[in-house]
Amino acid sequence: MASPYPEISLPRPWIPRRIMVTASARTWPHGRRIMERAAALGVPVVTLPGDRVLLDLPDDPRRAYAEAKGTLAVVVAPPSKRKLQPIAPSADWRLDLAEGCPAHCSYCYLAGSLKGPPITRVYANLDEILHGLPDYLGRGTITSRSMARVAEGTTFEASCYTDPLALEHLTGSLSATIAWFGRWQAETQLRFTTKFADVAPLVTLDHGGRTRMRASINPAQHRGHEAGTAPVAARLSALRRMAEAGYPIGLTIAPIIAADGWEQAYGDLIDAAAAALAGLPDLDLSIELITHRFTAGSKATLDSWYPGSSLNMTDANRITKRTKFGTEKQVYDADTMRRLRTYFETAIGRSLPQARILYWT
Ligand code: SF4
Numbered sequence: 001m002a003s004p005y006p007e008i009s010l011p012r013p014w015i016p017r018r019i020m021v022t023a024s025a026r027t028w029p030h031g032r033r034i035m036e037r038a039a040a041l042g043v044p045v046v047t048l049p050g051d052r053v054l055l056d057l058p059d060d061p062r063r064a065y066a067e068a069k070g071t072l073a074v075v076v077a078p079p080s081k082r083k084l085q086p087i088a089p090s091a092d093w094r095l096d097l098a099e100g101c102p103a104h105c106s107y108c109y110l111a112g113s114l115k116g117p118p119i120t121r122v123y124a125n126l127d128e129i130l131h132g133l134p135d136y137l138g139r140g141t142i143t144s145r146s147m148a149r150v151a152e153g154t155t156f157e158a159s160c161y162t163d164p165l166a167l168e169h170l171t172g173s174l175s176a177t178i179a180w181f182g183r184w185q186a187e188t189q190l191r192f193t194t195k196f197a198d199v200a201p202l203v204t205l206d207h208g209g210r211t212r213m214r215a216s217i218n219p220a221q222h223r224g225h226e227a228g229t230a231p232v233a234a235r236l237s238a239l240r241r242m243a244e245a246g247y248p249i250g251l252t253i254a255p256i257i258a259a260d261g262w263e264q265a266y267g268d269l270i271d272a273a274a275a276a277l278a279g280l281p282d283l284d285l286s287i288e289l290i291t292h293r294f295t296a297g298s299k300a301t302l303d304s305w306y307p308g309s310s311l312n313m314t315d316a317n318r319i320t321k322r323t324k325f326g327t328e329k330q331v332y333d334a335d336t337m338r339r340l341r342t343y344f345e346t347a348i349g350r351s352l353p354q355a356r357i358l359y360w361t
Pocket of ligand 1: 100101102103104105107108109110161162163195229
C-alpha cells in the first residue's frame, strides 16, 4: 500500500568518537559484530585489556560531558543486570539491551537513573540476555495483572535505560531482539519507545506481531530540548511505516510540559499524529501519557549538562511526591494535573478515537 504520508528525510545516524570494547565483550559473537559494524562506519575501535571502561576525562565539565557522550562502550551485562525488574506502569519486566543514549534531551529521565559520566554502554552478551527471558514468562505483576492489558501477555520494556533505535545502526541488537520475540511462540510482547526514526532495518523483520513500537513525541515548541533526536515528523512517518509492516504501534507523549500555550501546542501535536496515521487499516494504537517530573538529583545533573536550558524546573505549579522507594520527586500540582489530563483525554478522544490510553502518570 502506498503511504499517503510523505517520507521525511532522516538526520544522520550517530557516529561515536570512539568505541571501547572490553576483553569479555570480545568473547561474544555479538560483541565482535558490533566492533565490525563500528569499524565499517569509520569509528576508531579501542580494545581494552580488561573489563573496566576507563575514560580519561578533562576537568572542564562541558568537555568531559562531550567526551563521555561521544563514547560507546561494548560490555557484558553481569548477572545482576540480567535479573529483570518490574517496570510500572509500562511493562511487567525491564529488558536492557544497553544503558545510555547519544541524544541530548534537557529533560532526559536517564539523568536521574544512571550514575557517572554519560557513556553509552551496549551489551555484547545479547544471546545470554534473551536466553533468560522464558524464566519470566507468566510471572509478570504489572500489565499481566491489569484487566485492560492482560491480553498483551508478559510484557518486556526495552527503553528504560536507553533509546534502542538510536543505537541500532551500530549494534543490530534491537533487530535481533525483535526477531527473537517473533520466533518465541508465547503470549508475550516486546515494547520499545523512541525519539529516533530509522526503522529501515525493522520493517522487513519477521516480528510475529509481538513487538510494539511507540514514537515518543512532543510539540515543536520543545524541539530545542531534544538535541540529537529525529524531528517529530520523521518519528511519526517511521511509526506509520511500522504499522504498515504489521507492527502494533503507540505514541508516548512525554514528557508533557505545562508551558505557556500548552493546549494549542499539544492539540497540534495530537492532530499531527492523527494525520500521520490516517487511513491505516486495522490500526492497533496505544497511547501513554507521562507528565514532566524531576528529582533534586536529576535536576542537578541536568543543570550541569545543559546549563543554558530554558526548561522550567522551578517550584512553580509543583508539589513534592514521595515514591514507594522513599525518594522524592517534583510533579505538577493537583490542579495542573487535572487540567492536563482532562485536556489530553478529550483531545485524544476527538482526534484519535481508535487509540487506547494505557496510562496517565
Ligand atoms: Fe534521554 Fe530519550 Fe532523549 Fe535519549 S532520546 S537523551 S533517552 S530523553
